[in-house]
Amino acid sequence: DTGVSQDPRHKITKRGQNVTFRCDPISEHNRLYWYRQTLGQGPEFLTYFQNEAQLEKSRLLSDRFSAERPKGSFSTLEIQRTEQGDSAMYLCASSRLAGNTGELFFGEGSRLTVL
Amino acid sequence: QQQVKQSPQSLIVQKGGISIINCAYENTAFDYFPWYQQFPGKGPALLIAIRPDVSEKKEGRFTISFNKSAKQFSLHIMDSQPGDSATYFCAASSSYDKVIFGPGTSLSVIP
Numbered sequence: 140d141t142g143v144s145q146d147p148r149h150k151i152t153k154r155g156q157n158v159t160f161r162c163d164p165i166s167e168h169n170r171l172y173w174y175r176q177t178l179g180q181g182p183e184f185l186t187y188f189q190n191e192a193q194l195e196k197s198r199l200l201s202d203r204f205s206a207e208r209p210k211g212s213f214s215t216l217e218i219q220r221t222e223q224g225d226s227a228m229y230l231c232a233s234s235r236l237a238g239n240t241g242e243l244f245f246g247e248g249s250r251l252t253v254l
Numbered sequence: 255q256q257q258v259k260q261s262p263q264s265l266i267v268q269k270g271g272i273s274i275i276n277c278a279y280e281n282t283a284f285d286y287f288p289w290y291q292q293f294p295g296k297g298p299a300l301l302i303a304i305r306p307d308v309s310e311k312k313e314g315r316f317t318i319s320f321n322k323s324a325k326q327f328s329l330h331i332m333d334s335q336p337g338d339s340a341t342y343f344c345a346a347s348s349s350y351d352k353v354i355f356g357p358g359t360s361l362s363v364i365p
Contacts, residue, residue, distance in 0.1 A: 143297070174355075179358070181345075181355035181356050181357045181358045182343070182355045183355075184352050184353070195352060230298075234350075241286045241303060241347065241350045242288070242303070243290075243298075243300070246297050247296055247297050248297055
Protein backbone atom coordinates (compact mmCIF):
# COMPACT_ATOMS: atom_id res chain seq x y z
CA ASP A 140 0.00 0.00 0.00
CA THR A 141 1.73 3.13 -1.20
CA GLY A 142 0.78 6.38 0.45
CA VAL A 143 0.33 9.82 -1.05
CA SER A 144 3.46 10.89 -2.89
CA GLN A 145 4.46 14.42 -3.82
CA ASP A 146 7.12 15.68 -6.19
CA PRO A 147 9.41 17.53 -5.93
CA ARG A 148 9.99 17.50 -2.19
CA HIS A 149 11.91 20.77 -2.36
CA LYS A 150 11.87 23.56 -4.91
CA ILE A 151 13.90 26.76 -4.85
CA THR A 152 12.98 29.33 -7.46
CA LYS A 153 13.43 32.99 -8.22
CA ARG A 154 10.60 35.45 -7.92
CA GLY A 155 8.55 35.65 -11.09
CA GLN A 156 9.17 32.07 -12.19
CA ASN A 157 6.46 29.44 -12.56
CA VAL A 158 6.50 26.24 -10.53
CA THR A 159 4.48 23.04 -10.71
CA PHE A 160 3.94 20.41 -8.04
CA ARG A 161 2.63 16.92 -8.59
CA CYS A 162 0.61 14.73 -6.25
CA ASP A 163 -0.13 11.04 -6.65
CA PRO A 164 -2.91 10.03 -4.24
CA ILE A 165 -3.67 6.60 -2.83
CA SER A 166 -5.00 4.71 -5.83
CA GLU A 167 -8.58 4.04 -4.75
CA HIS A 168 -9.16 7.50 -3.28
CA ASN A 169 -11.67 9.69 -5.12
CA ARG A 170 -10.96 12.95 -3.33
CA LEU A 171 -7.76 14.93 -3.51
CA TYR A 172 -6.96 18.06 -1.52
CA TRP A 173 -4.29 20.74 -1.68
CA TYR A 174 -3.29 22.63 1.45
CA ARG A 175 -0.60 25.21 2.15
CA GLN A 176 1.29 25.31 5.44
CA THR A 177 3.62 28.03 6.67
CA LEU A 178 5.91 27.76 9.68
CA GLY A 179 4.00 27.61 12.93
CA GLN A 180 0.60 27.49 11.26
CA GLY A 181 -1.96 24.83 10.50
CA PRO A 182 -2.64 23.61 6.98
CA GLU A 183 -4.66 26.16 5.01
CA PHE A 184 -7.20 24.80 2.52
CA LEU A 185 -6.53 25.68 -1.11
CA THR A 186 -8.73 23.45 -3.26
CA TYR A 187 -10.11 19.95 -3.63
CA PHE A 188 -11.25 17.51 -6.29
CA GLN A 189 -13.71 14.67 -6.43
CA ASN A 190 -12.45 12.49 -9.23
CA GLU A 191 -11.56 14.99 -11.98
CA ALA A 192 -14.02 17.69 -10.88
CA GLN A 193 -12.69 20.64 -8.89
CA LEU A 194 -15.37 21.10 -6.23
CA GLU A 195 -14.07 24.12 -4.37
CA LYS A 196 -11.29 26.67 -4.53
CA SER A 197 -10.40 28.90 -1.61
CA ARG A 198 -11.28 32.56 -2.02
CA LEU A 199 -7.85 33.31 -0.60
CA LEU A 200 -6.25 31.70 -3.63
CA SER A 201 -5.11 34.20 -6.22
CA ASP A 202 -5.50 33.70 -9.96
CA ARG A 203 -1.82 32.81 -10.11
CA PHE A 204 -2.67 29.42 -8.61
CA SER A 205 -4.26 26.68 -10.68
CA ALA A 206 -4.81 23.01 -10.02
CA GLU A 207 -5.83 20.16 -12.25
CA ARG A 208 -6.68 16.52 -11.92
CA PRO A 209 -7.21 15.59 -15.58
CA LYS A 210 -7.99 11.89 -15.32
CA GLY A 211 -9.10 11.69 -11.73
CA SER A 212 -5.79 10.24 -10.66
CA PHE A 213 -2.72 12.44 -10.10
CA SER A 214 -3.03 16.20 -9.65
CA THR A 215 -0.82 19.19 -10.39
CA LEU A 216 -0.68 22.54 -8.64
CA GLU A 217 0.87 25.35 -10.65
CA ILE A 218 1.91 28.71 -9.29
CA GLN A 219 2.60 31.37 -11.90
CA ARG A 220 4.80 34.43 -11.38
CA THR A 221 5.86 33.30 -7.92
CA GLU A 222 6.18 35.83 -5.11
CA GLN A 223 8.17 35.58 -1.89
CA GLY A 224 4.91 35.22 0.02
CA ASP A 225 4.29 31.95 -1.81
CA SER A 226 7.12 30.33 0.14
CA ALA A 227 5.49 27.53 2.11
CA MET A 228 4.96 23.79 2.33
CA TYR A 229 2.35 22.59 -0.14
CA LEU A 230 0.57 19.52 1.17
CA CYS A 231 -1.53 17.09 -0.81
CA ALA A 232 -4.03 14.74 0.81
CA SER A 233 -6.48 12.16 -0.44
CA SER A 234 -9.52 10.42 0.93
CA ARG A 235 -12.01 7.78 -0.05
CA LEU A 236 -15.55 8.82 -0.88
CA ALA A 237 -17.28 5.44 -0.52
CA GLY A 238 -17.39 4.47 3.13
CA ASN A 239 -15.82 7.81 3.93
CA THR A 240 -14.51 8.02 7.46
CA GLY A 241 -13.43 11.60 6.95
CA GLU A 242 -9.76 10.73 7.31
CA LEU A 243 -7.33 12.62 5.12
CA PHE A 244 -4.09 10.87 4.17
CA PHE A 245 -1.35 13.42 3.67
CA GLY A 246 1.82 13.28 1.66
CA GLU A 247 5.08 14.63 3.04
CA GLY A 248 4.67 17.88 1.16
CA SER A 249 6.55 19.97 -1.38
CA ARG A 250 8.51 22.81 0.17
CA LEU A 251 8.73 25.95 -1.96
CA THR A 252 11.30 28.66 -1.39
CA VAL A 253 10.98 31.81 -3.50
CA LEU A 254 14.10 33.97 -3.54
CA GLN B 255 -17.18 31.40 10.86
CA GLN B 256 -14.90 28.88 9.21
CA GLN B 257 -12.20 29.36 11.84
CA VAL B 258 -11.08 26.81 14.37
CA LYS B 259 -9.31 28.34 17.37
CA GLN B 260 -6.72 26.38 19.35
CA SER B 261 -4.76 26.89 22.55
CA PRO B 262 -2.13 26.82 23.88
CA GLN B 263 0.31 27.58 21.07
CA SER B 264 2.98 25.53 22.84
CA LEU B 265 3.00 23.13 25.75
CA ILE B 266 5.73 21.55 27.84
CA VAL B 267 4.79 18.51 29.90
CA GLN B 268 6.86 16.14 32.00
CA LYS B 269 6.94 12.47 31.09
CA GLY B 270 3.96 10.73 32.64
CA GLY B 271 1.93 13.91 32.89
CA ILE B 272 -1.33 14.88 31.17
CA SER B 273 -1.27 17.09 28.07
CA ILE B 274 -4.42 19.10 27.39
CA ILE B 275 -5.12 21.05 24.20
CA ASN B 276 -8.30 23.05 23.72
CA CYS B 277 -10.19 24.08 20.61
CA ALA B 278 -13.27 26.11 19.78
CA TYR B 279 -15.37 26.63 16.66
CA GLU B 280 -18.21 28.87 15.49
CA ASN B 281 -19.78 27.07 12.55
CA THR B 282 -22.64 24.93 13.86
CA ALA B 283 -22.68 23.01 10.56
CA PHE B 284 -19.44 21.28 11.54
CA ASP B 285 -20.18 17.64 12.33
CA TYR B 286 -16.79 15.96 12.34
CA PHE B 287 -13.89 16.91 14.60
CA PRO B 288 -10.54 15.19 14.02
CA TRP B 289 -7.19 15.68 15.67
CA TYR B 290 -4.05 15.36 13.56
CA GLN B 291 -0.48 14.80 14.74
CA GLN B 292 2.48 16.10 12.75
CA PHE B 293 6.16 15.29 13.21
CA PRO B 294 8.88 17.49 11.66
CA GLY B 295 9.30 16.85 7.95
CA LYS B 296 6.14 14.76 7.73
CA GLY B 297 2.57 15.42 6.71
CA PRO B 298 -0.16 15.44 9.37
CA ALA B 299 -1.66 12.07 10.31
CA LEU B 300 -5.05 11.38 11.87
CA LEU B 301 -4.81 10.66 15.58
CA ILE B 302 -8.42 10.44 16.76
CA ALA B 303 -11.76 11.91 15.70
CA ILE B 304 -15.24 12.48 17.14
CA ARG B 305 -18.71 13.27 15.89
CA PRO B 306 -20.97 15.57 17.97
CA ASP B 307 -23.44 12.84 18.95
CA VAL B 308 -21.04 11.70 21.69
CA SER B 309 -19.37 13.73 24.43
CA GLU B 310 -16.21 11.69 24.76
CA LYS B 311 -14.10 9.26 22.76
CA LYS B 312 -11.09 7.38 24.07
CA GLU B 313 -8.43 5.51 22.13
CA GLY B 314 -5.58 4.27 24.25
CA ARG B 315 -3.92 7.23 25.97
CA PHE B 316 -5.80 9.77 23.81
CA THR B 317 -9.23 11.15 24.71
CA ILE B 318 -11.40 13.74 23.00
CA SER B 319 -13.91 15.60 25.15
CA PHE B 320 -16.65 17.39 23.23
CA ASN B 321 -19.02 20.10 24.48
CA LYS B 322 -21.58 20.81 21.76
CA SER B 323 -23.39 23.65 23.58
CA ALA B 324 -20.13 25.51 24.21
CA LYS B 325 -18.80 24.63 20.75
CA GLN B 326 -15.57 23.46 22.31
CA PHE B 327 -13.55 20.26 22.23
CA SER B 328 -10.28 19.16 23.74
CA LEU B 329 -7.59 16.51 23.45
CA HIS B 330 -6.20 14.86 26.54
CA ILE B 331 -3.01 12.80 26.32
CA MET B 332 -2.59 10.66 29.42
CA ASP B 333 0.80 9.39 30.59
CA SER B 334 2.55 11.64 28.05
CA GLN B 335 5.74 10.19 26.56
CA PRO B 336 8.72 11.83 24.82
CA GLY B 337 7.56 10.12 21.61
CA ASP B 338 4.37 12.21 21.79
CA SER B 339 6.43 15.35 21.17
CA ALA B 340 4.92 16.73 17.97
CA THR B 341 2.56 19.41 16.71
CA TYR B 342 -1.13 18.71 17.21
CA PHE B 343 -3.90 20.23 15.11
CA CYS B 344 -7.57 20.20 15.91
CA ALA B 345 -9.81 20.42 12.90
CA ALA B 346 -13.43 20.43 11.80
CA SER B 347 -15.47 19.71 8.74
CA SER B 348 -19.07 19.57 7.59
CA SER B 349 -20.35 16.31 6.13
CA TYR B 350 -16.80 15.22 5.35
CA ASP B 351 -16.30 18.30 3.17
CA LYS B 352 -12.98 20.15 3.27
CA VAL B 353 -11.25 20.01 6.65
CA ILE B 354 -10.47 23.28 8.41
CA PHE B 355 -7.43 23.13 10.69
CA GLY B 356 -6.57 25.06 13.82
CA PRO B 357 -3.19 26.83 14.12
CA GLY B 358 -1.57 23.98 16.03
CA THR B 359 -0.01 23.25 19.42
CA SER B 360 3.64 22.32 19.69
CA LEU B 361 3.96 19.71 22.45
CA SER B 362 7.25 18.88 24.10
CA VAL B 363 7.35 16.02 26.60
CA ILE B 364 10.49 16.19 28.72
CA PRO B 365 11.96 13.14 30.48
